[in-house]
Amino acid sequence: MSGDGWIRQVSPYIGQEEADAVRRVVESGWITEGPESAAFVEELKEYVGARYAVLAPNGTLALALGLLALGIGSGDEVLVPDTTFVGSASAVLLTGARPVFVDVEPTTFQIDLADAERRTTSATRAVMPVHLYGTACDMAAVSAFADRKGIQVIEDAAQGMGVRFGDQHVGTFGDVGCFSFFADKTITTGEGGFVTCRDEKTYERLRLLRNQGRMNSGTFIHPSVGFNLRITDMQAALGRVQLRKLSTIVERKQELHAAYRKALSGIHGVRILGAAEGANLVPFRCVILVDDAAALMKHLTSCQIEPRSFFYPLHLQPAFASLRDPDGSDRDFANAVAGYERGICLPIHNSLTFDDVSRIAGVIRDHQELSQGA
Ligand SMILES: Cc1ncc(COP(=O)(O)O)c(C=O)c1O
CATH class of the missing domain: 3.90.1150.10 (Aspartate Aminotransferase, domain 1)
Incomplete structure (x- = not known):
């Protein structure tokens, strides 16, 4: 119960340790992505068991970044469950592609693959299983479906830290997997997210897209078009404490x-x-x-x-x-x-x-x- 007698829906589990970590970054004078971000992404990769990963400003932009890295854009369709946070679908729209809504299973409320099958067209390029409310979609079935259709898988694991299907962490089954660290998530950085992937080419595209079309900062020559989808070392320092908890x-x-x-x-x-x-x-x-x-x-x-x-x-x-x-x-x-x-x-x-x-x-x-x- 909070001081005013209410039982609130959300309350992030943050305290002195997080405050100290953020203060240390501020006092170091290096507040943009630096050593804390580099360490955070390595620790996240190890925790979820991902081969490659990058940080993102939030879960919605993690999804948009993941979709763009998979080459999804105008004229493409992405299968998205009808029961999810609006960001799952708006991320698809941000790329220029169209979200195609799919009904969910009656007891689990995870994506219904029979309905996904019915709504697949020649423009379908990907399916977005959303691991809803702290448990997982049947990723064996999703992977088999995507293989059969020849489409890509982008997992929305925004709510999925700590969630496993079998003994594998969610967000590591698909071509890309996306997480959120918003304040109501299992661990938080205030706003934040990350994207995992399995192959080096996608990883390269993720890096280019999130950092103004260049692999590393410090140059004004940009081989491709990208954006600024980085975070700050203050968030990463906070996230590292959260990950330990x-x-x-x-x-x-x-x-x-x-x-x-x-x-x-x-x-x-x-x-x-x-x-x-x-x-x-x-x-x-x-x-x-x-x-x-x-x-x-x-x-x-x-x-x-x-x-x-x-x-x-x-x-x-x-x-x-x-x-x-x-x-x-x-x-x-x-x-x-x-x-x-x-x-x-x-x-x-x-x-x-x-x-x-x-x-x-x-x-x-x-x-x-x-x-x-x-
Ligand atoms: C299933 C799902 N997808 C995407 C998001 C978007 O994440 P963010 O709020 O970090 O942009 C959320 C956030 O609540 C979510 O629950």
């Missing part, structure tokens, strides 16, 4: 999730989302499904508990109205819509206590009993 953060999130599971068990009409088959769970949020998410969210808020809705289906986003098919043939996204109507994200962060979990479960129990009796 990752196993503690993961353990705590998993303990809190187990506490939620126990406290919510037996409450009428409540299902808690767990790990997908073959994957572990590092809960990004504690997701529950109820009959009427809007009513329960209203009740939680009235009890000073901050819920979040499930992701709003991308095909319904006002921002993407121009992508809709005029004849409506692209509007069958029953599972994404059901997820939005039924899903609620409960807080799960390192400032949350077991007492908070009991309080939240109690509020949910009261609401469900009342609504059942009504």
Whole structure:
């Protein structure tokens, strides 16, 4: 609980160690990408088991950078699940390509490959599995699908630090994998991200694209067109401390999730989302499904508990109205819509206590009993 009596949705786990690390960088006088960034990317690579990687300013730009490095652009289509954060699709638009929305699985809410198959056209160049809410897509199935279609895989692992499919970390299966270090992510640098890849050519393109079309700074001769998609050593220093805390953060999130599971068990009409088959769970949020998410969210808020809705289906986003098919043939996204109507994200962060979990479960129990009796 925070000082004002509210249980907040998000609370980054940062403290004195992070402050000291940032101060050391400021005092060193070298604040742009330098030794801390170089060390951070090496440590990240080792943690996730990636061959190559670069840092990026945030998860959305990590995705755009990854797509551009794969040669995706105008005239191309990328398959994106309908249930995800808007940034998964806006990154595709940033490259000039078109996101094609795909329904999700009814129980896991990860991309539905049968629907992806139906929506594949001759312009499809890539599929973007999004590892949602702290567990993983079936990457064996995604890889087989992409191989069969001859398309590339860009993993959106923005929420996926610590998440594995089998014994392999998410974000290392595809042609590229993209992560976010926004303040609500498992580890944070405030804003930040990184992109992994498997082959040297893609790595070279990632480096050129993120640093004004040159491999290294310090020259004004630019062999190709690139952008400034670098970060700062202050963020990297903060991220290195966070990475050292990752196993503690993961353990705590998993303990809190187990506490939620126990406290919510037996409450009428409540299902808690767990790990997908073959994957572990590092809960990004504690997701529950109820009959009427809007009513329960209203009740939680009235009890000073901050819920979040499930992701709003991308095909319904006002921002993407121009992508809709005029004849409506692209509007069958029953599972994404059901997820939005039924899903609620409960807080799960390192400032949350077991007492908070009991309080939240109690509020949910009261609401469900009342609504059942009504
Ligand atoms: C699934 C997913 N993709 C992409 C992003 C974008 O990351 P960022 O906010 O760092 O741009 C997010 C962030 O919440 C996300 O959850």
